[in-house]
Amino acid sequence: MRCPVCTSSLYMSGDQKSAFCTGERRHCFDFSRDGYLSFPGNSGGDSKSAVDARRSFLIKGYYAPAAEAVVRAVEKYVGRDAAIIDAGCGEGYYTSMISERVGMTIGFDLSKFACGAAAKLARREGKENLLYSTASVFELPVKDASVDALVNIFAPCAEEEYTRVLKNGGYLFVVGAGKDHLMGLKQAIYDDVYENGERADLPEKLVHVERINSRHEIAVEGQDDIEALFSMTPYYWRTSESDRERLKSLETLETEIEFEINVYKK
Numbered sequence: 001m002r003c004p005v006c007t008s009s010l011y012m013s014g015d016q017k018s019a020f021c022t023g024e025r026r027h028c029f030d031f032s033r034d035g036y037l038s039f040p041g042n043s044g045g046d047s048k049s050a051v052d053a054r055r056s057f058l059i060k061g062y063y064a065p066a067a068e069a070v071v072r073a074v075e076k077y078v079g080r081d082a083a084i085i086d087a088g089c090g091e092g093y094y095t096s097m098i099s100e101r102v103g104m105t106i107g108f109d110l111s112k113f114a115c116g117a118a119a120k121l122a123r124r125e126g127k128e129n130l131l132y133s134t135a136s137v138f139e140l141p142v143k144d145a146s147v148d149a150l151v152n153i154f155a156p157c158a159e160e161e162y163t164r165v166l167k168n169g170g171y172l173f174v175v176g177a178g179k180d181h182l183m184g185l186k187q188a189i190y191d192d193v194y195e196n197g198e199r200a201d202l203p204e205k206l207v208h209v210e211r212i213n214s215r216h217e218i219a220v221e222g223q224d225d226i227e228a229l230f231s232m233t234p235y236y237w238r239t240s241e242s243d244r245e246r247l248k249s250l251e252t253l254e255t256e257i258e259f260e261i262n263v264y265k266k
Contacts (some may be wrong), residue, residue, distance in 0.1 A: 002142060003023070015107075041125075050113075053232065055091045070261055081103040143165070163205065168266055176262075177260065180195065
C-alpha cells in the first residue's frame with residue numbers, strides 16, 4: 001500500500017494499531033476499534049442499516065452458488081500466493097471467500113460501516129491475510145503495478161485506477177447483473193419488467209479474456225429476508241409506495257439470480 005497523502009510506501013506499526021509512511025512527514029493512520037485502517041477524507045457509502053440488511057441476507061447463503069462461481073473464476077487465473085484487491089468490498093462477504101484461496105487480500109470501501117462489519121468478520125474468522133480499509137475505488141491507496149488481481153463486484157468500475165494498480169499480466173474480474181438477475185423480484189413488484197442490460201462501465205482498454213455466466217433459482221423465505229434483498233437493489237430507491245406494498249403480501253419470493261463475470265487482463 002501507499003500513503004494517500006504523499007504516495008510514499010506504507011508500513012504497519014509494530015503493535016499493529018496504526019500504519020505509517022516513509023515520506024518526510026511520516027504520515028500516520030490509525031486502525032479503528034473494529035479493525036479496519038481508516039484514512040481521512042473518506043466518507044459516504046452505505047449506511048449502517050443498509051450494511052446490516054445486506055449482511056443478514058448474504059450470510060444465509062442465498063447468493064452462495066453465484067459467489068462460488070466468482071471464487072472459481074479467480075482461482076482459474078490467479079495463483080495461491082497472489083495479492084488481490086476487492087474494490088468496493090462492502091461488508092466483506094465475497095472478500096472473505098476469496099481470501100481463502102489466495103495469499104493476501106485487501107478490501108476497500110467508502111463506507112466505514114461496511115469496513116467495520118467486514119473487519120469484525122475477519123477477526124472472528126481469524127484471517128490474518130485479510131485487511132480492510134476505507135477508500136474510494138477511484139483513488140486506491142495502492143502502489144502502481146503492485147497487485148496480481150482485482151475484483152469489482154456490483155461496484156463502480158474505475159478502469160483507469162484499476163489498470164494503474166495491476167501488474168502487467170494481472171487480472172481484473174468485473175461482476176454485474178445478468179439479464180435475468182432478480183427477475184422474479186421485479187415481476188412481484190411491477191406490471192412491466194425488462195431484462196437487465198449489460199454494464200455500461202465495462203473496461204475498454206484491457207484485454208477481454210472470458211465471460212462467465214452463473215444463473216440460479218432461489219426461494220427467499222420470510223418478510224425480513226425479502227425486504228433485505230429489496231433494500232440491496234437500485235429498485236429500492238425508485239419504487240412507489242403502492243408497488244412496495246405488493247412485496248409485503250409475500251412470505252416466499254422465488255427469483256432468479258444471475259451473475260455475469262467478465263475477466264480482463266492487463
